[in-house]
Amino acid sequence: MSTSIGLDSSETSATLRSDGRPVYDRGGTVCVIGAGASGLAAIKNLREHGFGVDCYERETSVGGAWNWRHDRSPVYASTHLISSKPSTEFPDFPMPDSWPDYPHHSQLLGYLERYAAHFDLLQYVWFGTEVIRVEPADGNRWDVTTRSTGGYGAERIQRYAAVVIANGHNWSPKIPAYEGLDEFRGQVMHASAYKDTTQLRGKRVLVIGAGNTGCDIAVEAAQQASKAWHSTRRGYWYVPKYVLGRPTDQVNAGLTRLPLGLRQWFAARTLRLTVGDLTRFGLPAPDHKIYETHPIANSQLVYYVGHGGISPVPDVARFRGNTVELTDGRTIDPELVVLATGYLPKFEFLDPSLLGGDPAGRPSLYLNAFPRRHPTLAVAGLLQADSGIFPLVHWQTVAIARRLRLQEAAPDRAAAFSARVDAGAGGRWSSAKVKESTRHWFEISHSDYLRELQTVLDDLETAK
Secondary structure, eight states, rough: OOSSSOBBHHHHHOEETSSSOOEETTOEEEEEEOOSHHHHHHHHHHTTBBOOOEEEEESSSSSSGTTTTSTTTTOOOOOBBBSSSHHSSBTTOOOOOTSSSSBBBBHHHHHHHHHHHHHTTGGGGEEEEEEEEEEEEEEGGEEEEETTTTHHHHHHEEEEEEOOOEOOOOSSSSOOBTTTTTGGGGGGEEEGOOSSSGTTTTTTEEEEOOOHHHHHHHHHHHHHSEEEEOOOOOOOOEEEETTTTHHHHHHHTTTTTSSSHHHHHHHHHHHHHHTTTTGGGGGBSSSSSSTOOEEEEEEHHHHHEEEEEESEEEOEEEEEEEEEEEESSSSOOOSSEEEOOHHHHHHBBGGGGGTOOOOTTOOOETTTTEETTTEEEEEEOOOOSOOHHHHHHHHHHHHHHHHHHHHHHHHHHHHHHHHHHHHHTTOOOOOSOOOOOOOGTEEEEEHHHHHHHHHHHHHTTTTT
């Protein structure tokens, strides 16, 4: 059977690997891991470029992070988009005009389900099947070992022409190593386990973390808990969801052609006029310029801080029995601590070196998608953008499909693109200087990213 990347092939043959295990050759078929938003976009765009696709999804339905019935979903009952509808929808599948500016997570799940049905994608998905190993094979091909989710049934190895990883990066909780945390007598949970306000009701709650999730939970604690503290390590820029009567990201989109310094000046001045000086409420001043981290999109946090519902406190120094000591020397006594401390990327099935992973686990990728030395391996959706992610993933997976097609259509051009990947891997794709922390590993400016991605799409355009 040919080892080139070609059109869909239903032929499957078994051979023996060097370890004596049978491997079933899927010819020119591409393996996609995950059927969330990024995986669905990858299936669609690979199919439109003529590839056969096998997608493996460990859950029993599509939606990934947006399906809160899934074990690994970080979604909670009140979750809404923090990017507005026009900047979030797929470019070839608009959201309904009747929807609000910031749809609820249940609407997003329905949207992804309709996307899958509209483009007839479900026939390519193996549900209840998890990928446990991805290993390089001869000829830039990949041996993918799967089994039923939960470890049931026999393992099966299939050989693919290429692999697209779309397993998400907001499901493996990052737990800080606080002194005394293991001995704390109160309840501690990561935000990934938070689902609704009944978990907060009537309790003294400390929320640690100033990301969008941490701010959302702090606001809900202000309404449901008997006492709510919100701990942050540094100052942040808090942005309302509406500015000048429009969703804030839509206003910002009109400024992207301005020089960075001018945009930063305009945004900081606008926030001074609309939000004001938050240090008078006890919140620390930002230790960075706006856009050097993504602003926190939350219209209610300042309201509840101003009304006394949330008590801002600094970082935690240590846990002691029933109490928590803060870095300013104060001691508080929460019954429940919610660690809204983010997530770390995790590719359990893959040797980290294949993605150029550093000792901390951060992959080194061009456009957060293409690894060095492996032209038939790609990652989709490893992005933290200052806009909605679906349009970015759409064009990213188009680029992945075109790059795979280029491998057989124009080897010389494929080699030139590989050189571009080598030179650009690890780039940040943001004109602002981004903070160096795990929270900001994959942070990009959507406008900077799309400009680079457009040049790639133009370069690869004839490879259809």
